[in-house]
Amino acid sequence: MKKLLIANRGEIALRVMRTAKSMGIATVAVFSDADEAMPFVRFADEAVRLGPPPARESYLSIEKIIAAAKRVEADAIHPGYGFLSENAAFARAVAEAGLVFVGPSADVIHRLGSKKEAKAIAEAAGVPVVPGYRGDDQSTSTLVERAKEIGFPLLVKASAGGGGKGMRIVREAGELAEAIDRAKGEAASAFGDDTLLLERYVERPRHIEIQILGDQHGALVHLWERECSIQRRHQKVIEESPSPVLDLARRIAMGNAAVAIGRAVGYTNAGTVELITDTTGRDFYFLEVNTRLQVEHPVTELVTGIDLVREQIRVARGEPLAIKEPPPQRGHAIEVRLYAEDADRGYVPATGPVLDFRISDEVRVDSGVERGSEVGIHYDPMLAKVIAHAPTRGEAAALLARALETATVAGLTTNRAFLARVLRHPAFVEGALDTHFLDRHASELAAPARDLRTAAIAATLAAWHARKIARTILPHVEPGWRNVPFADQTATYACEGETITIAYRHLGGGRFAIGDRTIRLISGGDTIVFEDDGLRISRRVVTAGDKSYVDGLVLALEPRFPDASREALAGGLVAPMPARVTKVLVKEGDDVATGATLLVLEAMKMEHAVKAPEGGTVTKLAVAAGDQVQVDQLLAVVTPAGG
Numbered sequence: 001m002k003k004l005l006i007a008n009r010g011e012i013a014l015r016v017m018r019t020a021k022s023m024g025i026a027t028v029a030v031f032s033d034a035d036e037a038m039p040f041v042r043f044a045d046e047a048v049r050l051g052p053p054p055a056r057e058s059y060l061s062i063e064k065i066i067a068a069a070k071r072v073e074a075d076a077i078h079p080g081y082g083f084l085s086e087n088a089a090f091a092r093a094v095a096e097a098g099l100v101f102v103g104p105s106a107d108v109i110h111r112l113g114s115k116k117e118a119k120a121i122a123e124a125a126g127v128p129v130v131p132g133y134r135g136d137d138q139s140t141s142t143l144v145e146r147a148k149e150i151g152f153p154l155l156v157k158a159s160a161g162g163g164g165k166g167m168r169i170v171r172e173a174g175e176l177a178e179a180i181d182r183a184k185g186e187a188a189s190a191f192g193d194d195t196l197l198l199e200r201y202v203e204r205p206r207h208i209e210i211q212i213l214g215d216q217h218g219a220l221v222h223l224w225e226r227e228c229s230i231q232r233r234h235q236k237v238i239e240e241s242p243s244p245v246l247d248l249a250r251r252i253a254m255g256n257a258a259v260a261i262g263r264a265v266g267y268t269n270a271g272t273v274e275l276i277t278d279t280t281g282r283d284f285y286f287l288e289v290n291t292r293l294q295v296e297h298p299v300t301e302l303v304t305g306i307d308l309v310r311e312q313i314r315v316a317r318g319e320p321l322a323i324k325e326p327p328p329q330r331g332h333a334i335e336v337r338l339y340a341e342d343a344d345r346g347y348v349p350a351t352g353p354v355l356d357f358r359i360s361d362e363v364r365v366d367s368g369v370e371r372g373s374e375v376g377i378h379y380d381p382m383l384a385k386v387i388a389h390a391p392t393r394g395e396a397a398a399l400l401a402r403a404l405e406t407a408t409v410a411g412l413t414t415n416r417a418f419l420a421r422v423l424r425h426p427a428f429v430e431g432a433l434d435t436h437f438l439d440r441h442a443s444e445l446a447a448p449a450r451d452l453r454t455a456a457i458a459a460t461l462a463a464w465h466a467r468k469i470a471r472t473i474l475p476h477v478e479p480g481w482r483n484v485p486f487a488d489q490t491a492t493y494a495c496e497g498e499t500i501t502i503a504y505r506h507l508g509g510g511r512f513a514i515g516d517r518t519i520r521l522i523s524g525g526d527t528i529v530f531e532d533d534g535l536r537i538s539r540r541v542v543t544a545g546d547k548s549y550v551d552g553l554v555l556a557l558e559p560r561f562p563d564a565s566r567e568a569l570a571g572g573l574v575a576p577m578p579a580r581v582t583k584v585l586v587k588e589g590d591d592v593a594t595g596a597t598l599l600v601l602e603a604m605k606m607e608h609a610v611k612a613p614e615g616g617t618v619t620k621l622a623v624a625a626g627d628q629v630q631v632d633q634l635l636a637v638v639t640p641a642g643g
């Protein structure tokens with residue numbers, strides 16, 4: 001294997017390239033028009049443009065990827081995770097093109113990639129499964145009938161793919177039809193397959209997965225477990241290894257079950273067997289097999305010392321596994337997924353420029369972005385994986401929380417501070433986890449009141465220092481100098497629905513009177529250091545236009561003469577994020593009830609329903625299906641009854 005093409009993007013493309021280069025293998029990136037300036041494209045030895053941003057026209061196009069591999073004379077293709085990584089047709093096309101697919105065989109992907117067949121295989125191997133429906137009849141009427149037989153609560157999920165896409169919890173019969181329709185739409189969009197299966201929903205489960213690794217010589221081992229119970233919308237947020245709840249006997253039993261499933265299909269390369277347990281970890285049930293590398297694979301790498309990508313490549317080259325039995329684990333590793341999203345507003349995806357990106361070098365950072373990157377609407381909102389490894393779980397959690405608290409990701413909203421709060425939460429520290437953790441502790445994990453005044457002072461001092469070093473006329477005169485100072489200078493900022501004004505007077509020599517205190521500026525630049533009554537404070541300030549980013553806060557400098565004509569449209573519903581309108585379910589003149597779905601938006605492969613906040617009449621529709629909308633763009637107006 002001399003040249004490897006990575007059929008993916010972002011963080012995982014970079015991750016695979018780094019290991020490949022360390023093994024003396026040339027790397028090839030493929031990229032859409034939206035990704036041409038991304039770090040993974042520059043890092044590769046060669047890069048091939050695929051076409052327009054939509055995944056179906058780029059990263060999901062088997063023909064384009066195979067053509068790219070042939071064009072650069074690649075020997076092999078690594079699929080990463082997501083996109084085509086669990087697509088049997090892709091694996092088969094790679095083999096038919098005379099290339100090596102770095103993953104299991106197309107037949108194994110086909111058999112295990114179907115969740116319903118995977119459950120049958122697990123049952124035959126003696127592994128317990130959750131009761132449900134896996135039939136071929138996919139009509140809505142049949143699915144509704146079967147769902148009622150299984151009982152509620154019920155999980156509706158896509159048979160193909162993963163990542164929480166095409167998945168809905170249904171708690172009563174009246175919710176079924178919409179849940180099935182939405183799940184089918186998401187599954188078709190994300191995986192090109194809208195087949196669904198139904199499962200009895202286990203309340204408060206723990207999500208445990210087992211990493212397996214097999215070679216072409218009959219060796220198959222497990223590399224212990226990862227706990228992935230901290231989830232939002234069925235998508236993992238925090239993963240760790242080892243699980244804080246399992247004893248050795250249960251860990252061995254789960255590992256043996258995973259190996260049994262792998263042996264039943266002749267599994268080769270890396271894969272993950274996913275299980276759920278009750279809160280104690282005693283009883284477990286098979287969920288599915290992910291026939292690819294997992295997002296959370298670094299925690300296994302850190303506790304076992306095994307580079308999983310390296311082993312994938314070695315197995316694909318026909319080499320035997322470097323290990324023959326589960327390796328001993330070293331310490332504890334925890335990973336968080338750093339997303340461009342607003343965790344305090346329902347995890348709404350965010351877009352925008354990455355103006356600054358700095359995370360402590362005491363943790364591992366697998367990032368897909370850097371300072372200057374642009375995060376758009378087309379792909380998953382994950383920016384990076386941040387992983388801590390320490391001798392104990394408590395130390396790993398503290399190290400990771402501190403790295404997040406001191407990190408700077410400016411330019412767009414992220415879940416950085418939210419993740420740190422989860423890691424510090426007493427229940428997380430105790431290991432009291434289940435897949436409803438975030439919902440159950442939502443009020444305790446809400447963003448606390450933050451120190452706007454200190455952030456505003458830092459922004460004001462940063463602006464003053466920038467003016468000082470930029471001035472060319474009378475450069476020896478410091479900004480704000482007045483022959484007869486009759487009033488303080490002011491800077492007014494809007495931040496998180498509040499307005500804060502800093503009134504300051506420059507006293508000379510970098511000293512400022514702010515209120516009844518004297519502030520001394522120690523140093524300027526990207527990091528502002530100042531002293532307030534003997535307390536030295538350091539804040540990183542990133543400024544773009546009229547906005548300053550400080551401690552995760554966005555302070556918008558208000559103009560001295562604001563536009564008084566700006567006002568909100570009563571009853572107006574606006575887009576919570578940049579997105580594409582996929583469905584418009586009402587028309588002007590329709591009467592709608594409180595909570596009725598008016599439109600459906602799609603952003604980053606997830607659907608978002610826009611609902612009427614109260615009953616009334618649709619008096620305006622500002623968009624149509626297929627439209628691209630920006631954040632805060634007007635979508636519709638619902639005039640309340642009698643309004």
